[in-house]
Structures are given as structure tokens and as C-alpha cells.
Amino acid sequence: MSEARLTGPVRIVGVGLLGASIGLGLRAKGVEVILADASPTHLAIAADYGAGRPAAPGDVPQLVVVCVPPDVTADVVASELAANPTAIVTDVASVKLAIYDDLVARGADLSRYLGTHPMAGRELGGPMSGRADLFVGRPWVVAAHEGISYRDASVIDDLILDLGATLVELTPEQHDRAVALVSHVPQVVSTLMARRLIDAPHASVNLAGQGIRDVTRVAASDPELWVQILGQNSAPVIEILRGYRDDLDRFIDALVDLEAPGARRRIAEELFGGNTGVERLPGKHGVDRRYASLIVMVDDRPGQLARLFNDVGDAGVNLEDLRLEHSPGAQVGLAEIFVLPEVQERLTDELAARGWRIAG
Amino acid sequence: MSEARLTGPVRIVGVGLLGASIGLGLRAKGVEVILADASPTHLAIAADYGAGRPAAPGDVPQLVVVCVPPDVTADVVASELAANPTAIVTDVASVKLAIYDDLVARGADLSRYLGTHPMAGRELGGPMSGRADLFVGRPWVVAAHEGISYRDASVIDDLILDLGATLVELTPEQHDRAVALVSHVPQVVSTLMARRLIDAPHASVNLAGQGIRDVTRVAASDPELWVQILGQNSAPVIEILRGYRDDLDRFIDALVDLEAPGARRRIAEELFGGNTGVERLPGKHGVDRRYASLIVMVDDRPGQLARLFNDVGDAGVNLEDLRLEHSPGAQVGLAEIFVLPEVQERLTDELAARGWRIAG
Numbered sequence: 001m002s003e004a005r006l007t008g009p010v011r012i013v014g015v016g017l018l019g020a021s022i023g024l025g026l027r028a029k030g031v032e033v034i035l036a037d038a039s040p041t042h043l044a045i046a047a048d049y050g051a052g053r054p055a056a057p058g059d060v061p062q063l064v065v066v067c068v069p070p071d072v073t074a075d076v077v078a079s080e081l082a083a084n085p086t087a088i089v090t091d092v093a094s095v096k097l098a099i100y101d102d103l104v105a106r107g108a109d110l111s112r113y114l115g116t117h118p119m120a121g122r123e124l125g126g127p128m129s130g131r132a133d134l135f136v137g138r139p140w141v142v143a144a145h146e147g148i149s150y151r152d153a154s155v156i157d158d159l160i161l162d163l164g165a166t167l168v169e170l171t172p173e174q175h176d177r178a179v180a181l182v183s184h185v186p187q188v189v190s191t192l193m194a195r196r197l198i199d200a201p202h203a204s205v206n207l208a209g210q211g212i213r214d215v216t217r218v219a220a221s222d223p224e225l226w227v228q229i230l231g232q233n234s235a236p237v238i239e240i241l242r243g244y245r246d247d248l249d250r251f252i253d254a255l256v257d258l259e260a261p262g263a264r265r266r267i268a269e270e271l272f273g274g275n276t277g278v279e280r281l282p283g284k285h286g287v288d289r290r291y292a293s294l295i296v297m298v299d300d301r302p303g304q305l306a307r308l309f310n311d312v313g314d315a316g317v318n319l320e321d322l323r324l325e326h327s328p329g330a331q332v333g334l335a336e337i338f339v340l341p342e343v344q345e346r347l348t349d350e351l352a353a354r355g356w357r358i359a360g
Numbered sequence: 361m362s363e364a365r366l367t368g369p370v371r372i373v374g375v376g377l378l379g380a381s382i383g384l385g386l387r388a389k390g391v392e393v394i395l396a397d398a399s400p401t402h403l404a405i406a407a408d409y410g411a412g413r414p415a416a417p418g419d420v421p422q423l424v425v426v427c428v429p430p431d432v433t434a435d436v437v438a439s440e441l442a443a444n445p446t447a448i449v450t451d452v453a454s455v456k457l458a459i460y461d462d463l464v465a466r467g468a469d470l471s472r473y474l475g476t477h478p479m480a481g482r483e484l485g486g487p488m489s490g491r492a493d494l495f496v497g498r499p500w501v502v503a504a505h506e507g508i509s510y511r512d513a514s515v516i517d518d519l520i521l522d523l524g525a526t527l528v529e530l531t532p533e534q535h536d537r538a539v540a541l542v543s544h545v546p547q548v549v550s551t552l553m554a555r556r557l558i559d560a561p562h563a564s565v566n567l568a569g570q571g572i573r574d575v576t577r578v579a580a581s582d583p584e585l586w587v588q589i590l591g592q593n594s595a596p597v598i599e600i601l602r603g604y605r606d607d608l609d610r611f612i613d614a615l616v617d618l619e620a621p622g623a624r625r626r627i628a629e630e631l632f633g634g635n636t637g638v639e640r641l642p643g644k645h646g647v648d649r650r651y652a653s654l655i656v657m658v659d660d661r662p663g664q665l666a667r668l669f670n671d672v673g674d675a676g677v678n679l680e681d682l683r684l685e686h687s688p689g690a691q692v693g694l695a696e697i698f699v700l701p702e703v704q705e706r707l708t709d710e711l712a713a714r715g716w717r718i719a720g
Contacts, residue, residue, distance in 0.1 A: 119567050119569055133717075134719075170563060174564075178567050179567065181556060181564050181565075182564060182567050182568045182571075183569065183572065186571050187571070188608075189549055189553045189575060190634065191631055191634030193545070193546060195607055195637050196545065196600055196603060198636050200541055200640065203530060203538060204534075204537065205541075205641060206499065207501070207543075208642060209542070209543065211546050211547065211550075211578045212542045212543065212641065213641055214574040214575070214577045215546040215549060216637065216638050217574045217575075218571045218574065219638045220638045223628050223631035224628070226627075227627050231618055231624060234616070237615060238612060238615050241615075242612065244552055244556060245608055245609065247555055248601065249605065251552065251601070252605065255591075255594045255597060255598050256594070258594060264587055264591060267590060268587045271581075271583035271586050273554070273555040274555055274579035274580075275579065275583065276555075277554030278576050279580075281557065281565060281568050281576065282565065297493055301678065303669075303674075304673075305672075305679050305682075306666070306671075306673030309665045309668075310666040310669075310670060311666075312665075313664075313666030314663075319684075321684055322665075324682050359492065359493045359494075
């Protein structure tokens with residue numbers, strides 16, 4: 001493992017999922033980590049867990065990372081700036097402009113503050129769900145402003161690089177608009193879809209397939225946290241939701257008056273637009289044409305997937321992605337394997353030769 | 361493999377994904393399958409592919425399965441009823457009431473017709489994407505009506521059971537309302553979310569995580585097909601979309617006037633409602649509390665997953681589900697393994713003992 005760029009000590013205020021994960025990641029790099037939390041219990045858990053040591057009088061941190069809920073972040077950042085006059089202070093809240101404006105209004109020392117937002121998380125919270133690798137390979141946004149010097153800001157770069165994340169520089173406005181689109185609005189859209197299920201007959205929900213499961217997965221997220229996030233980023237969220245609502249109204253109107261000239265064409269255009277939008281997403285889980293897939297039937301018994309991936313490994317093929325499909329009650333599951341197109345045919349032959357039922 | 365219940369021959373009209381999959385599944389059971397398709401090319405591919413043989417003069421099918429697009433299904437069902445006076449005729453279109461009403465209006469012989477809908481599919485279409493196991497363990501809805509005798513209807517049961525699916529009996533109305541909720545409305549909601557991405561800056565879409573990928577996955581589906589499905593099931597889809605739109609309006613209003621008394625509480629209640637809705641979904645991919653998960657770091661190299669699942673298998677543990685997480689550019693991926701809660705601790709220890717980095 002490469003040496004840490006941070007000299008430390010790093011003080012982490014708030015040891016939930018993100019705070020604990022930052023502590024674990026920095027400790028793994030040998031950086032001294034000081035922990036603080038309003039909850040003595042969380043603090044003790046995080047310390048026992050190896051995320052750092054409790055704060056002590058006389059601590060002089062190089063960097064303070066504020067990892068508290070969005071609605072108290074500005075408060076805590078301001079008090080940490082005051083309490084640690086030589087430290088650079090950052091936060092990891094998922095909204096940036098409201099916090100920045102709040103700090104400006106308070107007359108906080110912005111020459112030592114630079115807000116950030118790591119694009120990483122889990123549906124779980126709390127120190128016990130912390131992971132040293134939570135940020136590995138993930139974008140970590142730095143909400144750039146003019147008030148801090150390049151040299152002082154470099155400490156934030158060090159934090160991000162030490163944790164294995166990818167630094168992305170945006171203005172607070174750009175950041176908030178971006179997360180409104182790719183995170184906050186999808187949360188609302190998913191939540192409202194899931195609400196439709198509340199009073200549905202069993203016969204209906206029992207027909208649910210992977211489609212609605214995917215659309216509603218994030219609707220399981222923590223309401224308390226999301227009220228704060230949406231509340232602090234309401235302007236761009238409202239703007240995007242209104243555009244969504246206008247599309248929805250047009251869609252409903254076209255469905256209501258299907259025989260009107262052009263109604264079906266309007267619906268088709270909306271659907272084609274959806275295709276186009278999905279294709280803009282990076283990474284493996286969008287409509288990714290970089291990989292070919294084959295579907296293998298796997299008995300629902302211990303070791304079967306092991307045997308499958310053994311055979312894939314023996315074939316010298318790297319699994320790029322995988323989707324498991326298993327219907328309750330069925331004795332067989334389907335493993336959809338994503339590989340580079342050039343190896344698909346060979347892998348299909350090799351697996352078939354080893355007795356696997358290739359279903360597609 | 362158990363013997364086929366159908367005596368056959370079974371005539372399949374339309375050899376796309378569903379038609380070809382039914383042919384492959386029945387051939388695997390030794391049932392004689394006769395194929396017909398408007399496209400000679402598709403027909404030849406499906407026959408070469410092993411889904412059955414092309415139709416010939418004098419064929420007398422026991423059962424005709426119509427697998428053509430929804431907007432021509434009633435046409436084809438009517439002509440198949442006329443052309444095969446001794447056969448039971450079914451279809452697999454994803455809407456049922458419009459087709460049934462159309463057949464009633466045509467005065468078709470409903471004593472030999474029973475519509476069905478297998479809840480199975482893939483984003484891909486065409487005979488080459490057919491899979492003999494496509495229906496294994498999946499619900500297959502029979503749209504019951506009074507016009508057909510129990511004895512004649514049993515041929516449809518045989519078809520469904522021969523293909524390994526689970527028979528679900530609903531009225532055409534119940535079916536259409538159910539799929540409007542769990543399939544058609546989620547398609548619209550996902551499509552409209554994806555449309556928001558079309559003109560988004562790169563900097564924004566590059567921050568996309570798993571959340572928006574899941575919400576928009578089905579937006580990649582075939583627009584031509586969906587125009588027909590939504591057009592033929594517009595009434596229940598409109599009703600549900602209007603309920604969704606009313607929720608959305610309330611949500612936007614609450615965000616616009618955040619300082620109004622109770623505004624934040626209303627938002628929190630919407631979000632809690634989403635939690636409740638997701639919990640109603642069956643199966644593994646909802647918020648499923650039947651399984652515990654652990655996250656293992658896996659190097660992005662051939663054979664690594666094989667080694668992991670080997671070790672899981674050696675531990676005698678059955679993998680209930682799996683989610684792979686891999687950030688573009690990262691040298692390490694995360695495998696989230698879902699197992700029965702009682703084995704989680706033991707598996708964690710065993711994997712750690714074998715040198716795996718357990719991240720959570």
C-alpha cells in the first residue's frame with residue numbers, strides 16, 4: 001500500500017457510516033485519526049472498531065472532517081473552524097450550496113473551509129457499517145470556492161487520494177444540480193412509485209418482477225436523512241421534478257386521448273427519449289454495450305456458484321459483472337454472466353463442455 | 361426430467377423471444393412443436409435453433425399458442441380459432457382485457473380460447489434470445505373467463521406446468537390492473553426519469569451511482585412494444601399514473617413551501633410510505649430481511665470470484681443472493697454476499713481466515 005499523503009492528525013466529527021469509513025481508511029494508511037461524536041456510544045463503537053481514538057485535550061489536527069447530518073453541518077463546521085484555528089475544515093454532506101451560504105452568513109473563516117461530497121454510501125448507517133474501502137474508485141466532489149488558497153486546499157486532495165477516491169472539482173451550484181438529477185430526484189421518483197404499492201392487492205404485488213424491484217430499491221432509504229437532503233437542495237430538485245411532472249402530464253394526456261392524431265407517436269417519442277437517457281449513464285449497470293452476457297442455470301445448492309465461477313476462472317475469463325435471478329420456490333436459479341464480447345463464444349463452449357446448461 | 365403433460369402437437373404462431381422460448385421448452389420435454397411466423401427468416405432461425413419444425417399442410421395441433429405483438433394478437437387468435445377447429449387457442453400478450461373484448465366483439469369461439477400471460481422476459485427480443493428455461497419458477501397468469509370448460513382449459517395448465525412456471529389464475533381485469541401497477545407504470549416512471557438525463561451535463565451524469573441506474577434500467581426497453589402495451593392497458597395505467605401525479609404535486613408543493621407548518625413532516629411521511637411500499641414486494645431483491653449480507657473485496661482479475669465462491673462453498677454455505685459493485689477504473693470490486701443470518705458470522709470468520717478482506 002502506498003504511503004499516506006496526509007501527515008495528520010485528522011479529526012473526524014461524527015462517526016456514522018461516512019465518518020467511521022474515513023477513519024478506517026485513514027488508519028489503514030497509518031494516519032493518526034481523532035474521533036468525536038455527540039453519542040458516547042457511537043464514539044466507543046467506532047474507536048473499538050479501529051476507526052481512530054477519542055479526542056483528547058491538546059489535540060492539534062491538520063484537518064477536520066465534519067460527518068454529521070446535513071441540517072447541523074454548517075453549525076459544526078463553524079464551531080470546528082473556531083476551535084481549531086490552524087486546521088483546514090471540510091464536510092461530506094450531500095448538499096453543498098446551502099451549507100456554504102450559511103457559513104458565509106455566519107462570517108466563518110472560509111480561507112480554511114472547503115466542502116466535499118464523496119459519492120459513496122450504503123442503505124445501512126452507523127459506525128458498524130463503516131468500510132475502509134467505501135470510497136475506493138468512487139467520485140469524491142470538491143465544492144470549489146475562491147476563498148481558500150490552492151496550497152491549503154491541497155490537504156483535501158490528499159484526504160481524497162489517501163482514501164482511494166477520484167477527485168471531481170465542481171462549484172457548489174454545479175454539485176447540487178448534479179446530485180439533484182442523479183440522486184435526489186431519483187429518490188423521490190422511486191419513493192412515489194413504491195407508495196403506489198402500499199394498498200395494492202397481494203395478487204398484484206405477487207406478480208412483481210425485477211423491473212419494479214429496481215425502480216423502487218432506493219425507496220427503502222432513511223426518511224429522516226432524506227428530508228434534510230431534499231430540504232437543503234429543494235431549488236434544483238423542484239426544478240427537475242417540475243420538468244418530470246410536465247412530461248408525466250403530457251404522457252397521461254396522450255394515453256387519455258389515444259385516438260387523437262399523433263398521440264401514439266408522442267408516447268413512442270417519450271419511450272425513445274428514455275432509451276437515450278439511459279445510454280448517457282456511465283458504468284456497467286446502465287445499458288452497457290461493452291459486455292456480452294450469457295445465462296447459466298444453477299441449482300440452488302451450496303457450492304454450485306463456486307463450481308461455475310471456478311470453470312469461468314479456469315477458462316481464463318474475467319467476469320465483468322453478474323446478475324443472479326432466483327424465483328422464490330424454484331429449485332434452479334439463473335446466473336447472467338457479463339464478459340468481454342470477444343470471449344463470449346469460447347466461454348459458452350467451455351461451460352457447455354463442462355456440463356453447464358447455458359440458457360441464453 | 362418429468363414427462364410432458366401435453367400430448368401435442370403444439371402450434372406456436374410468432375417466434376420472438378416468448379414463442380421461441382416456449383418452443384425450446386416444449387421440445388426439451390419431447391413435445392412436437394409446429395412453428396409459424398410472418399417472417400421466413402425468424403421462422404428459419406427458430407427452427408434451426410431447435411424450437412420446433414415449420415408448419416406443414418395437414419397439421420392438427422392440440423394447442424395453438426399465439427405469441428405476436430399485442431396489437432395484432434386478437435386478429436391472429438381469431439384466425440387460428442377458425443383455421444384449427446379442434447384446437448384450444450391461447451396467447452401470451454401482456455394485456456388481457458382488450459384482447460378478450462375484441463374477440464367477444466368478433467364473435468370468436470371463446471369456448472376454445474383462454475388468454476394467458478407469462479411474467480417472464482428479457483430486455484432482448486427475437487428468436488435467438490429464446491431460452492428453454494425462461495419460464496421456470498415464474499408466475500404465469502391465466503386470464504380466466506366463463507366461456508371455456510374446465511376440461512378444455514386444462515390443456516393450458518399442462519402448457520404452463522410443462523414449462524416449469526407457476527400458474528396464477530386472475531380475471532382479465534385483475535390481471536390488467538396488476539401488471540399496470542407492477543410493470544406498466546414502473547416502465548413510465550423509469551422512462552420519464554431517464555428522459556431527464558438527455559440534456560444533462562457530463563459532469564452530472566458522471567456522478568451517477570447505483571441508485572439512478574436501478575431506477576432507469578427498464579427505460580432501456582423497446583418503445584414499439586411498449587406503445588402497444590400502454591395503449592391496450594391505458595385505463596388502469598392512467599388511474600395509477602394520476603395517483604402518482606397527485607403524490608408528486610403534493611411533494612413538490614411541500615418542497616416549495618418548506619417553512620409552512622407540517623411541510624417537512626409531509627415529506628417525511630411520503631418517504632416513510634415509500635419504505636412501506638417496498639416492503640410489500642416479494643422475493644429477494646426487495647428490502648429482504650430474510651438474509652444477512654457481508655461485503656468482500658475482490659481483485660478485478662480472472663478467477664478471483666471463483667476462488668471466493670469456492671471458499672463459500674467449502675464452508676458449506678449457500679449463497680442466497682449476490683450483488684457485484686465495481687467502479688470503473690478501480691482495481692478492486694466489492695461482492696456483497698447474501699446468506700441466511702445464522703451462518704453470517706461463521707462465514708465471515710471462515711472467509712477472513714482464508715485471507716479475504718471483509719469490508720462490512
